[in-house]
Amino acid sequence: MLDMKLNRRGFMMTTASIAALPMLGAAPTNGFAASPKRGGLLRIGQLGGATSDTLDPATFAAGPVACAMYGGVYNSLVEIDADNNVVPELAESFEPSADAKTWVFKLRKGITFSDGKPFSAQDVIATFNYHKGDDSKSGGKELLSEIETIRADGTDTLLFQLKGGNADFPFVLADYHFSIMQAQEDGKVDWRSAIGTGGYILESFEPGIRIRLKRRDGYWKTDRAWFDEVELLTINDPVARQNALMSGEVDAIDRIDPKTAHMMQRAPNITLEEVVGLQHYTMPMFCDVKPFSDINVRLALKYAVDREEMVEKLLRGHGSVGNDHPIGAASRFYANGLPQRSYDPDKARFHLKKANAEGLSIELSAAEAAFTGAVDAAVLFQQSAAKAGIQVSVKREPDDGYWSNVWLTKPFCFSYWGGRVTEDWMFTQVYARGAKWNESHWNNDRFNSLLIEARSELDVAKRREMYTEMQVLCSEDGGSIIPMFANFLDARNDKVAHGKLASNLFFDGWKIVERWWPA
Amino acid sequence: MERLSVIIAKRLALGILTLFVISLIIFSATEMLPGDIAQTVLGQSATPDTVAAFRRELGLDQSAPTRYLNWLTGVAHGDLGMSLANRRPVSELIASRVGNTIFLSAYAAAIAVPLSLILGILSALYRNTTFDRSVNVAALAAISFPEFFVAYILVFFLAQTGYFPSMANVDANTAFGEKLYKTFLPALTLTLVVTAHMMRMTRASIINLLALPYIEMARLKGMSPLRVIVYHAVPNALAPIITVIALNLGWLIAGVVVVEVVFVYPGLGQLMVDSVSKRDLPVAQAVALLFAAAYVLLNLLADVLGMITNPGLSHPK
Numbered sequence: 001m002l003d004m005k006l007n008r009r010g011f012m013m014t015t016a017s018i019a020a021l022p023m024l025g026a027a028p029t030n031g032f033a034a035s036p037k038r039g040g041l042l043r044i045g046q047l048g049g050a051t052s053d054t055l056d057p058a059t060f061a062a063g064p065v066a067c068a069m070y071g072g073v074y075n076s077l078v079e080i081d082a083d084n085n086v087v088p089e090l091a092e093s094f095e096p097s098a099d100a101k102t103w104v105f106k107l108r109k110g111i112t113f114s115d116g117k118p119f120s121a122q123d124v125i126a127t128f129n130y131h132k133g134d135d136s137k138s139g140g141k142e143l144l145s146e147i148e149t150i151r152a153d154g155t156d157t158l159l160f161q162l163k164g165g166n167a168d169f170p171f172v173l174a175d176y177h178f179s180i181m182q183a184q185e186d187g188k189v190d191w192r193s194a195i196g197t198g199g200y201i202l203e204s205f206e207p208g209i210r211i212r213l214k215r216r217d218g219y220w221k222t223d224r225a226w227f228d229e230v231e232l233l234t235i236n237d238p239v240a241r242q243n244a245l246m247s248g249e250v251d252a253i254d255r256i257d258p259k260t261a262h263m264m265q266r267a268p269n270i271t272l273e274e275v276v277g278l279q280h281y282t283m284p285m286f287c288d289v290k291p292f293s294d295i296n297v298r299l300a301l302k303y304a305v306d307r308e309e310m311v312e313k314l315l316r317g318h319g320s321v322g323n324d325h326p327i328g329a330a331s332r333f334y335a336n337g338l339p340q341r342s343y344d345p346d347k348a349r350f351h352l353k354k355a356n357a358e359g360l361s362i363e364l365s366a367a368e369a370a371f372t373g374a375v376d377a378a379v380l381f382q383q384s385a386a387k388a389g390i391q392v393s394v395k396r397e398p399d400d401g402y403w404s405n406v407w408l409t410k411p412f413c414f415s416y417w418g419g420r421v422t423e424d425w426m427f428t429q430v431y432a433r434g435a436k437w438n439e440s441h442w443n444n445d446r447f448n449s450l451l452i453e454a455r456s457e458l459d460v461a462k463r464r465e466m467y468t469e470m471q472v473l474c475s476e477d478g479g480s481i482i483p484m485f486a487n488f489l490d491a492r493n494d495k496v497a498h499g500k501l502a503s504n505l506f507f508d509g510w511k512i513v514e515r516w517w518p519a
Numbered sequence: 520m521e522r523l524s525v526i527i528a529k530r531l532a533l534g535i536l537t538l539f540v541i542s543l544i545i546f547s548a549t550e551m552l553p554g555d556i557a558q559t560v561l562g563q564s565a566t567p568d569t570v571a572a573f574r575r576e577l578g579l580d581q582s583a584p585t586r587y588l589n590w591l592t593g594v595a596h597g598d599l600g601m602s603l604a605n606r607r608p609v610s611e612l613i614a615s616r617v618g619n620t621i622f623l624s625a626y627a628a629a630i631a632v633p634l635s636l637i638l639g640i641l642s643a644l645y646r647n648t649t650f651d652r653s654v655n656v657a658a659l660a661a662i663s664f665p666e667f668f669v670a671y672i673l674v675f676f677l678a679q680t681g682y683f684p685s686m687a688n689v690d691a692n693t694a695f696g697e698k699l700y701k702t703f704l705p706a707l708t709l710t711l712v713v714t715a716h717m718m719r720m721t722r723a724s725i726i727n728l729l730a731l732p733y734i735e736m737a738r739l740k741g742m743s744p745l746r747v748i749v750y751h752a753v754p755n756a757l758a759p760i761i762t763v764i765a766l767n768l769g770w771l772i773a774g775v776v777v778v779e780v781v782f783v784y785p786g787l788g789q790l791m792v793d794s795v796s797k798r799d800l801p802v803a804q805a806v807a808l809l810f811a812a813a814y815v816l817l818n819l820l821a822d823v824l825g826m827i828t829n830p831g832l833s834h835p836k
Contacts, residue, residue: 050793050796050797051604051612051789051790051793051794051802052560052602052604052605052793052794052797052799052802053604053605054604054605054606059560059561061562061564134572135572135575135576136569136572137557137561137569137570137572137573137576138569139561139562139564139565139569140564141566141568141569142564142566142569206615206690206785207605207607207612208785208789208790208793209690209785210688210690233686233688233783234783235686235783236780237780237781237783239671239781240685240686240780240781240782240783243674243678243679243685243686244685244686244783246679247678247679247681247684247685247686249684249685249686249688250686398553400552400553400554400559400796401552401553401554401558401559403558403562403563403565404553404554404558404559404565405553405554407563415563436566437563
């Protein structure tokens with residue numbers, strides 16, 4: 001599972017070749033998958049369900065609802081395949097204009113919603129307007145801010161007019177918020193109906209307890225949605241989740257605690273599914289606040305982190321060290337040859353001296369809400385920084401309200417990113433000037449101009465060059481320490497099987513419901 | 520002695536006042552917690568304008584006293600309102616879970632109450648023997664471990680070996696017998712946690728009485744020790760025992776969230792925790808009121824039973 005294909009086909013080639021293939025994707029690339037078959041029941045035990053869950057895609061987050069709805073009941077315009085390529089789903093093909101500012105999406109014909117009504121461009125427009133509108137409370141609203149207009153050309157052609165060119169625009173449309181819902185007569189969507197074009201019908205939904213799905217007849221994908229029924233149970237306690245899998249009450253569970261992962265490997269009929277993804281943990285420092293405004297202070301702190309120790313002690317080896325930029329080894333334009341920054345108290349002291357900040361004393365805000373183990377990471381950092389003459393006081397923050405009261409508010413804290421499939425997406429959301437989630441208040445002119453230039457560039461070689469330079473800038477000048485990338489850890493028993501696992505999200509890119517099959 | 524019905528009426532009126540005060544406390548406590556529902560639901564992906572839109576939709580832009588009064592008016596008319604998080608009626612959310620909670624606590628009580636009474640009486644009878652000491656040590660050991668630890672131990676020995684399921688996965692269609700089987704481990708965990716308290720109270724209040732002259736008299740009449748305890752000591756010891764049982768029953772209804780989480784049992788505790796952590800006030804309020812009402816009623820019941828069963832009170836001198 002760990003062998004990632006790093007050299008992927010060029011983007012434009014993908015678009016062209018995918019359109020020619022009959023809905024690829026499920027073709028098993030490695031030997032562990034026998035040919036898929038239909039039938040049976042898939043039982044999933046998952047973290048993240050709560051009694052307050054809703055079916056509203058605007059509020060989707062990691063958990064059973066998103067897994068069931070995004071991955072089973074609904075389809076999107078496009079999806080991310082196991083090699084991190086964007087491939088058409090409800091779209092048949094997509095093509096940019098020469099400046100990548102206008103994107104034309106041709107929609108598949110003859111697709112129906114589970115209530116029998118035909119799918120058309122109006123449904124797509126209604127869905128995006130729901131997330132884009134002034135009254136939107138959608139977590140995906142920010143992603144759509146680059147869209148100027150969306151309009152239909154007939155029933156099966158859509159035109160997205162962007163404010164600026166973006167060669168990676170289709171990737172954004174695969175985001176889980178943008179599950180395509182059905183347009184009502186008034187041109188709006190009603191998420192309460194839970195009617196989608198996907199392979200499953202929502203049979204029952206008890207928030208925070210279970211979700212039951214049933215396969216629908218006449219699903220347009222013939223090589224997906226293998227199980228007759230799917231049950232997604234909320235099991236928030238990590239030990240209970242593992243017990244449920246080991247005693248055979250569920251077939252698959254997500255987010256194994258790295259501390260107990262070795263126990264899963266010991267059980268004979270259980271497979272630990274480890275995927276190298278783009279999920280990483282960050283320690284943003286406000287670049288416009290003293291002492292972090294001095295690049296030498298930032299560098300000193302970057303050298304004062306013992307990354308190897310964190311990967312070993314917090315992730316138990318289920319991850320890799322970060323290099324202070326958010327692009328992971330699984331990314332298309334990952335800069336392979338960059339020197340890895342490692343723990344070096346002497347260099348840290350050198351930079352401190354240069355900044356005239358010897359005997360630096362700073363406060364680091366931490367809470368488990370940022371990621372499991374964040375408080376431990378803070379203490380490890382305190383120890384390693386002390387050896388470099390930096391005094392870190394760890395401030396334990398409450399989990400409740402962490403994302404509204406600490407993150408983006410305190411000058412030095414912890415954060416995490418599930419990772420974004422494209423470099424542009426990651427950089428634009430978190431590292432660009434003025435981005436709402438620019439957690440380090442970083443503002444580098446060269447970086448910002450490269451970002452815009454690379455976004456509309458369609459030449460792959462040129463883009464690679466630009467993204468490499470941006471990774472260097474981020475690592476050298478950026479305001480975030482990125483100590484580690486964490487692998488996705490799921491587990492399954494031998495009653496279920498799958499093809500090559502996607503690495504954009506856990507549980508096969510949250511598509512476990514339609515991609516896995518009974519063994 | 521005041522008439523029983525008057526006492527009950529007075530206590531019920533006081534109970535309603537208690538509930539009102541509790542609702543005020545819950546409301547202000549939740550208001551004081553950092554963040555509101557819009558921020559907690561959107562989490563890391565929140566932006567100022569999506570949070571504002573969320574608040575407008577839910578009417579959270581109104582002032583706190585206005586929201587409280589609106590809620591109170593609704594409750595006075597029997598309307599518990601809608602959940603802020605998923606726009607479902609609160610009564611519907613609670614209805615599906617209250618049955619589960621009552622089932623589990625009744626199940627645990629049905630094992631724990633007779634068990635602790637019998638063990639208490641027996642250890643009073645054989646006080647200071649090896650039997651007495653081992654029962655006490657065992658019960659105290661069980662209560663001293665945190666519930667989740669007891670639960671994991673039971674899962675390790677009874678679920679991983681395949682005798683019982685590790686998950687109490689029940690729904691409305693589960694048959695009664697199957698339900699008893701599936702929820703055996705959580706019920707057993709709760710039993711282990713509450714037994715010591717009730718058992719030791721039974722033992723202590725009986726032993727307390729054994730030194731009294733009327734017990735001496737009974738013994739001098741030549742009654743067997745068991746008969747002395749069951750017929751003469753227990754009736755006089757019932758009031759404190761009943762109070763302790765009521766307290767434990769209250770806990771079984773309101774305090775079992777840890778057990779619910781470990782065994783993935785859909786009860787009220789999880790609903791309460793979720794709604795507080797998501798700042799879903801109407802749900803948190805309603806569940807808190809339910810828990811408080813359970814305590815008030817159980818305590819009232821204990822007092823009434825204590826009075827009825829006390830021979831001294833029913834035969835005034």
